[in-house]
Amino acid sequence: MTIKQFTYAKIGVAVFVAIVVSQAVVLDNFVLACLGVALGFGLMFFLRRQVSGVLADERDYEIAGRAARLSFNIFTGLVGAIIMLLMFLRDVDPFNETIAVVLTYALCGQMLIYSLVFSYLNRLAVTGRRTGYIVAAIIIGFLLLTVSLRISSPEDSWLCENGAWVRHGQPAEPQPTTACQK
């Protein structure tokens, strides 16, 4: 397969995934969406292996590295500013604080992953050993577990303060009907 043919095939796969995912959204079928995306990834992997020419070289990797670094800096700065703005406006709408907290977790997670990947690649360049993959996978798995536990934890609830029920975070249940006596 030539690079030009691969480009057309790539567009075809993108269209296919878009159709499947949009239909999955219409049908409210999460499994279909996952299958569509997985199939898209599989197809792309297969097609890449069929290409005879060079798809990317050192110049592309260098530009990609610079683009990733710049994107990381832009995203970090932008999200940091949004977090501060949302925290500043938390009295306007309590939901702002929740969004700010979620964004803070995401930002911290991103910076942590960046640090881990950087130190791993740095180590790999020196030692040439790939054993760090396991350590990195364990750490990232632990992080994902922590975040998912935090998200699914029932911390968001109604608190009784000065004789009135005060919403803490975003509780799923409605305000308690029982008397608040504190």
Next chain:
Amino acid sequence: MHNEIKERRVRLGLTQEELADLVGVRRETIVYLEQGKYNPSLKLAHDIAVALKISIDKLFQFE
């Protein structure tokens, strides 16, 4: 950095595509190299020098 890639390639009767295939890069990279808009890695510089049957110091000159 000045280089003699284009002159050498033409002298050997190679197209940009053929040189790109020989050294394992995309044709665009050869274009940028010839225009002096990209500084190659030492490995790529070596591969190009080998493909063009010339030494690196003759192929690339620092100004």
